[in-house]
Amino acid sequence: MILHELISYDVLRVIWWLLLGILLVGFAVTDGFDLGAMALLRATARTDVERRVVINTVGPVWEGNQVWLILGGGAIFAAWPQLYAVSFSGFYLAMFAILVALILRPVAFKFRSKREEASWRNKWDWVLCISGIVPALIFGVAVGNVLLGVPFRFADDLRIYYDGTFFGLLTPFALLCGLVSLTMLVMHGAAWLVFKAEGDVAARAARFGSIAALLASVLFALAGVWIAMGISGYQITSPVNPVGPSNPLAKTAAVVQGAWMANFKAAPALWLLPVLGAVLPWIAAMGMRARREWLTLLASGLAIACIILTVGAAMFPMILPSSVDPRFSLTVWDSSSSHVTLFIMLVCTIIFLPIILAYTTWVYRVLRGKVDPVAIIKGETHSY
Amino acid sequence: MDLDIVDLSRLQFAITALYHFLFVPLTIGLSIIVAIMETVYVMTGRTIWRDMTKFWGVLFGINFAMGVATGVVMEFQFGMNWSYYSHYVGDIFGAPLAIEGLMAFFLEATFVGLFFFGWDRMSKRGHLIATWLVALGSNFSALWILIANGWMQNPVGAVFNPQTMRMEVNDFFAVLTNPVAQAKFVHTVSAGYVTAAIFVLGVSAWYLLKGRHVHLAKRSMTVAASFGLAASLSVVVLGDESGYLSSEHQKMKLASIEAMWDTEPAPAAFTAIGIPDRAARETHYAVHIPWVMGLIGTRSLTTEIPGINDLVKNTEGYIRNGIEAYDALQSIRAARSDAEIPPAAKTTFEDKGASLGYALLLMRYVDDPRKATDEQIRQAAMDTVPPVGPLFWTFRVMVALGMFFIVLTGTFFYLSARHRLDAYPWLLKVAVLAIPLPWIAAECGWIVAELGRQPWIIEGVLPTAMAVSNLGATTLLLTICGFILIYTVLFVIEMKLMLKAIRKGPEHESEPHLRFYEPMIEKLARAR
Numbered sequence: 001m002i003l004h005e006l007i008s009y010d011v012l013r014v015i016w017w018l019l020l021g022i023l024l025v026g027f028a029v030t031d032g033f034d035l036g037a038m039a040l041l042r043a044t045a046r047t048d049v050e051r052r053v054v055i056n057t058v059g060p061v062w063e064g065n066q067v068w069l070i071l072g073g074g075a076i077f078a079a080w081p082q083l084y085a086v087s088f089s090g091f092y093l094a095m096f097a098i099l100v101a102l103i104l105r106p107v108a109f110k111f112r113s114k115r116e117e118a119s120w121r122n123k124w125d126w127v128l129c130i131s132g133i134v135p136a137l138i139f140g141v142a143v144g145n146v147l148l149g150v151p152f153r154f155a156d157d158l159r160i161y162y163d164g165t166f167f168g169l170l171t172p173f174a175l176l177c178g179l180v181s182l183t184m185l186v187m188h189g190a191a192w193l194v195f196k197a198e199g200d201v202a203a204r205a206a207r208f209g210s211i212a213a214l215l216a217s218v219l220f221a222l223a224g225v226w227i228a229m230g231i232s233g234y235q236i237t238s239p240v241n242p243v244g245p246s247n248p249l250a251k252t253a254a255v256v257q258g259a260w261m262a263n264f265k266a267a268p269a270l271w272l273l274p275v276l277g278a279v280l281p282w283i284a285a286m287g288m289r290a291r292r293e294w295l296t297l298l299a300s301g302l303a304i305a306c307i308i309l310t311v312g313a314a315m316f317p318m319i320l321p322s323s324v325d326p327r328f329s330l331t332v333w334d335s336s337s338s339h340v341t342l343f344i345m346l347v348c349t350i351i352f353l354p355i356i357l358a359y360t361t362w363v364y365r366v367l368r369g370k371v372d373p374v375a376i377i378k379g380e381t382h383s384y
Numbered sequence: 385m386d387l388d389i390v391d392l393s394r395l396q397f398a399i400t401a402l403y404h405f406l407f408v409p410l411t412i413g414l415s416i417i418v419a420i421m422e423t424v425y426v427m428t429g430r431t432i433w434r435d436m437t438k439f440w441g442v443l444f445g446i447n448f449a450m451g452v453a454t455g456v457v458m459e460f461q462f463g464m465n466w467s468y469y470s471h472y473v474g475d476i477f478g479a480p481l482a483i484e485g486l487m488a489f490f491l492e493a494t495f496v497g498l499f500f501f502g503w504d505r506m507s508k509r510g511h512l513i514a515t516w517l518v519a520l521g522s523n524f525s526a527l528w529i530l531i532a533n534g535w536m537q538n539p540v541g542a543v544f545n546p547q548t549m550r551m552e553v554n555d556f557f558a559v560l561t562n563p564v565a566q567a568k569f570v571h572t573v574s575a576g577y578v579t580a581a582i583f584v585l586g587v588s589a590w591y592l593l594k595g596r597h598v599h600l601a602k603r604s605m606t607v608a609a610s611f612g613l614a615a616s617l618s619v620v621v622l623g624d625e626s627g628y629l630s631s632e633h634q635k636m637k638l639a640s641i642e643a644m645w646d647t648e649p650a651p652a653a654f655t656a657i658g659i660p661d662r663a664a665r666e667t668h669y670a671v672h673i674p675w676v677m678g679l680i681g682t683r684s685l686t687t688e689i690p691g692i693n694d695l696v697k698n699t700e701g702y703i704r705n706g707i708e709a710y711d712a713l714q715s716i717r718a719a720r721s722d723a724e725i726p727p728a729a730k731t732t733f734e735d736k737g738a739s740l741g742y743a744l745l746l747m748r749y750v751d752d753p754r755k756a757t758d759e760q761i762r763q764a765a766m767d768t769v770p771p772v773g774p775l776f777w778t779f780r781v782m783v784a785l786g787m788f789f790i791v792l793t794g795t796f797f798y799l800s801a802r803h804r805l806d807a808y809p810w811l812l813k814v815a816v817l818a819i820p821l822p823w824i825a826a827e828c829g830w831i832v833a834e835l836g837r838q839p840w841i842i843e844g845v846l847p848t849a850m851a852v853s854n855l856g857a858t859t860l861l862l863t864i865c866g867f868i869l870i871y872t873v874l875f876v877i878e879m880k881l882m883l884k885a886i887r888k889g890p891e892h893e894s895e896p897h898l899r900f901y902e903p904m905i906e907k908l909a910r911a912r
Contacts, residue, residue, distance in 0.1 A: 106453045110448075366498060
């Protein structure tokens with residue numbers, strides 16, 4: 001294998017760091033509206049037919065959307081094995097809670113309408129609602145903890161030890177991040193419902209969604225101020241070797257006040273990301289009120305992307321800082337896969353990602369248009 | 385306490401994997417059967433084939449949901465419960481998982497939505513393509529996960545990197561073309577086809593016995609019997625290939641499946657039944673069939689198959705080599721630059737680095753393998769014998785069931801060709817009773833493959849005991865109970881819904897409700 005030297009190791013690492021961001025954004029933007037719409041299921045839909053309308057807006061596509069998460073997990077495993085190992089075992093109980101939601105969600109979608117009794121459907125509707133809220137909240141709390149630093153350390157043979165507890169994750173700042181995540185996904189779910197549903201359902205979605213959007217904007221700004229004023233970032237303090245072996249023990253790092261702002265100082269253009277992240281939800285909110293469907297969906301999707309990318313931009317090149325001892329922190333330069341693996345995976349991505357995007361677009365085209373409650377009642381298009 | 389964590393982690397993985405594997409084989413096989421039925425519909429235009437597609441599609445959907453739900457758990461678990469494993473081999477093992485997502489999951493999950501919701505929105509051909517893409521996706525998914533699993537059984541194309549303390553890819557093509565992975569893929573996929581075929585056969589037989597949906601049932605049986613016969617024949621042939629390959633790559637697994645304690649002169653006899661006794665190192669009441677084992681294991685009459693006792697003795701040698709490699713590794717890592725590495729350590733590691741994993745077996749007994757006593761080395765070598773009794777029996781159950789499936793599908797294939805599917809009610813009853821058997825065979829197969837690899841999580845490279853995350857036993861117990869609780873509840877619900885859908889059969893259901901909903905439809909129409 002000599003081909004991999006076509007792209008140097010440090011460039012590949014940055015590419016994979018960007019791809020990680022794209023996968024997270026892909027997940028948040030696509031599966032985000034599934035989670036958000038389900039979180040709003042009981043609020044936007046009162047009757048059984050309305051509930052089915054809401055469910056059918058995401059029914060045919062949520063499965064494909066969720067693959068962004070599965071692919072994200074696989075890609076982290078393949079490209080950032082240490083990040084995968086540390087974060088998944090460190091956030092163990094939080095991951096378990098997400099898993100429970102992800103086990104129950106597919107089942108609820110498929111099982112809900114298999115029986116006629118109201119109590120049966122009611123129960124599954126609650127399951128759908130909760131399994132929309134829980135992952136949205138936890139993902140945000142996790143990001144908050146990543147910004148604060150996570151209490152993990154390595155032994156000499158790189159065996160991982162985690163010194164934290166589940167309740168230790170629930171700090172005020174992390175909870176604020178959880179709320180940012182929840183409100184932004186609820187905004188996005190509402191934007192999707194405005195887009196795919198009509199009548200009362202769309203009206204209620206617009207009402208809840210615009211409130212969520214404004215909250216998302218305010219909470220995001222608040223988290224930003226908190227980071228700038230009161231939260232220390234992490235910084236590598238030894239000379240950086242971007243093509244060195246992936247061993248996080250080879251460097252030193254420190255907690256530095258204002259380190260999360262350093263990239264914005266160095267490249268002021270990056271300010272565009274947080275500014276857009278705070279402004280776009282307002283546009284989404286206005287779009288919802290004015291029923292500008294495309295504008296709303298676009299604005300809320302872009303808002304999510306900007307909010308996620310803001311975190312990445314603040315932290316680069318840190319990926320997962322260690323609060324026990326900063327030198328254990330994982331960075332873009334010392335926690336990736338080998339040069340060969342990164343290259344092979346990039347080739348696979350270049351081949352398959354366009355194909356995936358092409359057929360996904362086609363599927364959305366086939367399914368375009370509003371969900372028709374009459375067709376649902378007549379039993380023409382519902383299969384759930 | 386350490387041991388508890390290992391056992392609990394293994395228990396959790398076994399529970400979630402065996403449970404996931406209840407749904408995977410049916411998904412793999414049923415997706416193809418449904419696609420075949422729809423193909424006939426598109427080619428002939430006969431609506432009964434569309435009804436068949438939709439009916440089996442409903443059962444596919446219920447099962448698919450469970451497969452997806454339990455599959456996400458599997459992927460996350462590597463990082464959650466096996467973090468050192470994830471670090472140690474993520475460079476190789478992660479790649480097939482990621483490619484599985486790119487190539488397979490996206491395909492099946494995107495088009496499964498169209499399969500259910502696209503009937504009125506697409507042309508017949510368009511919908512058929514979507515159905516085949518779901519089937520293709522499910523099968524690709526099996527390919528990539530078995531390439532990953534095959535690598536755990538036969539780790540090729542990777543080397544240990546002392547600087548990063550992990551295995552890294554040096555020949556990805558070898559990982560892809562790993563013969564063990566290929567044999568496992570075709571064996572497992574055909575087993576999935578058999579599972580779905582017997583399922584369709586059994587459910588249809590039940591309809592024939594009840595005299596319901598006779599036309600649909602007979603046609604379904606014809607598809608299931610021919611598909612199932614081809615699949616069950618290949619499952620045995622390919623399973624035999626798998627066995628042949630273990631004689632090359634996993635000698636201990638093969639010897640344990642056979643409960644073959646001592647090396648026999650070639651060609652070895654096959655032990656049909658017996659009671660393996662680990663303590664006495666012999667198999668009581670063994671019934672031997674001469675020559676057969678030699679033929680299966682080596683495809684020759686002259687090659688010896690080593691017995692467990694001899695393999696353990698060899699392992700002691702590997703462990704000693706591994707200790708030397710471990711010692712060399714420590715001096716390599718102590719050096720601050722390449723130039724400072726003692727040349728002797730470099731050569732030793734090049735020679736014996738492949739045995740490094742064997743030294744890690746000693747970590748159960750000592751912190752530093754170099755300080756191990758002879759007794760501990762003997763003990764560690766003895767540890768490489770997997771649980772012989774369970775392997776011996778699960779293997780035999782699997783093989784016996786495999787033979788039975790050939791007879792069953794063959795019989796129905798013959799009856800179908802002669803148009804006498806309903807001639808023998810007792811045979812239909814046998815088909816109904818056979819429905820759960822493929823699952824038993826598949827779970828046994830999983831146990832043979834995975835228990836047979838113990839104590840290794842990656843054969844010869846990393847011991848299972850080292851691979852776990854450092855979690856608290858309470859945490860693990862909590863999540864194990866959580867999984868068992870959720871899985872049990874869902875299993876009961878799933879079975880009920882399956883039975884309900886089967887009992888209801890392929891009729892249309894929406895019409896009777898229409899009158900009740902009419903005022904609402906009018907109101908909605910006026911609102912627009």
